[in-house]
Amino acid sequence: MGSSILKTQTITMVLSVLFLIVCTVAEEENKSGFCYDPQPQPKSDCDAQKCSDRCLDMGYIRGLCKLIYPPTPYAFCVCEKPCTPSEVNETNLSPN
Numbered sequence: 001m002g003s004s005i006l007k008t009q010t011i012t013m014v015l016s017v018l019f020l021i022v023c024t025v026a027e028e029e030n031k032s033g034f035c036y037d038p039q040p041q042p043k044s045d046c047d048a049q050k051c052s053d054r055c056l057d058m059g060y061i062r063g064l065c066k067l068i069y070p071p072t073p074y075a076f077c078v079c080e081k082p083c084t085p086s087e088v089n090e091t092n093l094s095p096n
Helices: 003-032 048-057
Strands: 036-038 060-069 075-082
Touching: 036 048, 048 060, 048 075
Parallel strands: none
Antiparallel strands: 036 075, 060 075
């Protein structure tokens, strides 16, 4: 009986620590200093290679196809670059 309680407490503690780690990593990712710039692509899905090439040509570090829903079910080309300190809290993944 005592072993069962100890096992339950251990599992609970491990899950709690894992949850805290995941939350901390997610929060740090939001503060990682990268800004995102959705590129307009009306009524078409994103082409990964064209997106990457276009973003690199514009001076971004990479371009990724991301679903931004709503307003449309289409993937948008999102360019990524390092943020300046003033931009870190202004990151917006809205296609408008």
